[in-house]
Amino acid sequence: MELFDSLKQKISGKNKVIVFPEGNDIRIIGAASRLSHDGLVKPILLGDPDEINKLASEKGFDLTGIKITNPADAPEAEKKELQDALVERRKGKNTPEQVAEMLKDPNYWGTMLVYLDQADGMVSGAVHATGDTVRPALQIIKTKPGTKRIIGAFIMQKDEERYVFADCGININPDEEGLAEIAVESAKLAKLFDIDPKIALLSFSTKGSAKDDVVTKVANATKLAQEKAPDLPIDGELQFDAAFVPEVGERKAPGSKVAGHANVFIFPNLEAGNIAYKIAQRLGGFEAYGPILQGLNKPVSDLSRGANEQDVYQIAIITVIQSLANESK
Numbered sequence: 001m002e003l004f005d006s007l008k009q010k011i012s013g014k015n016k017v018i019v020f021p022e023g024n025d026i027r028i029i030g031a032a033s034r035l036s037h038d039g040l041v042k043p044i045l046l047g048d049p050d051e052i053n054k055l056a057s058e059k060g061f062d063l064t065g066i067k068i069t070n071p072a073d074a075p076e077a078e079k080k081e082l083q084d085a086l087v088e089r090r091k092g093k094n095t096p097e098q099v100a101e102m103l104k105d106p107n108y109w110g111t112m113l114v115y116l117d118q119a120d121g122m123v124s125g126a127v128h129a130t131g132d133t134v135r136p137a138l139q140i141i142k143t144k145p146g147t148k149r150i151i152g153a154f155i156m157q158k159d160e161e162r163y164v165f166a167d168c169g170i171n172i173n174p175d176e177e178g179l180a181e182i183a184v185e186s187a188k189l190a191k192l193f194d195i196d197p198k199i200a201l202l203s204f205s206t207k208g209s210a211k212d213d214v215v216t217k218v219a220n221a222t223k224l225a226q227e228k229a230p231d232l233p234i235d236g237e238l239q240f241d242a243a244f245v246p247e248v249g250e251r252k253a254p255g256s257k258v259a260g261h262a263n264v265f266i267f268p269n270l271e272a273g274n275i276a277y278k279i280a281q282r283l284g285g286f287e288a289y290g291p292i293l294q295g296l297n298k299p300v301s302d303l304s305r306g307a308n309e310q311d312v313y314q315i316a317i318i319t320v321i322q323s324l325a326n327e328s329k
């Protein structure tokens with residue numbers, strides 16, 4: 001079954017509430033309309049209702065079943081509830097005056113709805129850059145117990161081919177420990193998308209063919225990841241061809257359980273990961289679903305500003321899947 005058909009089946013009728021802070025964007029309005037119509041999500045759009053209704057009617061989008069909230073115009077009691085809870089959450093870090101300013105940003109408002117269980121997840125980032133989208137979640141929702149850092153991974157899909165790329169969204173220059181955590185957590189994400197993970201930590205070197213501190217970082221991270229998850233097939237450092245092409249893998253890394261067959265690709269830093277996913281998407285014709293943020297207590301999804309309506313629709317579905325996965329733990 002096609003990936004999204006199977007995901008839709010899993011979330012259909014679950015009535016999960018997803019908040020979209022960028023409610024005035026036509027891509028968001030179109031996606032929310034379809035999600036509501038298809039019975040997949042109960043959307044909350046944040047923004048000016050007049051503007052949202054006008055844009056929707058121009059494009060013929062039905063807003064039945066969609067709640068619209070204008071934070072700028074919200075009842076005082078609602079504002080106070082969010083403000084008091086945020087002051088408490090940011091105790092010692094932000095003053096009440098700073099909190100009042102923060103809540104003028106719809107990403108903070110939306111994140112608070114998730115934190116207070118008034119929404120099951122949030123999707124934003126079609127307009128805002130990644131930092132502005134995820135910072136409220138890092139400060140308020142925070143990482144799950146036992147998880148040090150959130151990770152921004154992509155599911156890359158073309159026809160029958162499906163891979164995980166990480167980190168492509170968040171951690172700019174992870175250290176050895178960080179890279180090992182990215183590898184192990186990305187294997188968990190792979191399983192959620194029916195990928196049997198074979199994890200390659202990528203470099204410009206294969207098994208010591210080049211010497212440099214950045215190569216040593218990947219080799220050491222591989223050892224740490226293998227120690228953290230001895231049952232998983234994890235190998236590195238591998239060049240992409242050694243990780244992906246069976247004949248090259250046999251030549252460059254003989255005896256490896258991963259080389260030539262990898263499907264979870266861990267990049268040494270964010271430069272490599274972000275560039276790689278965009279090349280695979282724009283030159284290679286792969287669909288890029290993400291960045292899927294792993295490790296938060298409740299799901300918040302960032303979009304690329306290059307996203308279209310279909311990307312928003314699909315990321316919202318993935319956000320619900322993450323919410324359901326959290327419940328089953």
Ligand SMILES: CC(C)(COP(=O)(O)OP(=O)(O)OC[C@H]1O[C@@H](n2cnc3c(N)ncnc32)[C@H](O)[C@@H]1OP(=O)(O)O)[C@@H](O)C(=O)NCCC(=O)NCCS
Binds near residue numbers: 131132149150172
């Ligand atoms: C994610 C990112 C925005 C965080 O940076 P930042 O806001 O400067 O982070 P700060 O160091 O000020 O930390 C803010 C909070 O987030 C937390 N935090 C930062 N990075 C984190 C991570 N990877 N995982 C979990 N928490 C994190 C901090 O602990 C801090 O919490 P606190 O305020 O409760 O103490 C930053 O790493 C970044 O810009 N990454 C690249 C994003 C990007 O441009 N990607 C390319 C396009 S997808």
Ligand SMILES: CC(=O)OP(=O)(O)O
Binds near residue numbers: 274291304
């Ligand atoms: C994921 C990503 O690269 O986001 P943007 O294109 O918005 O920077």
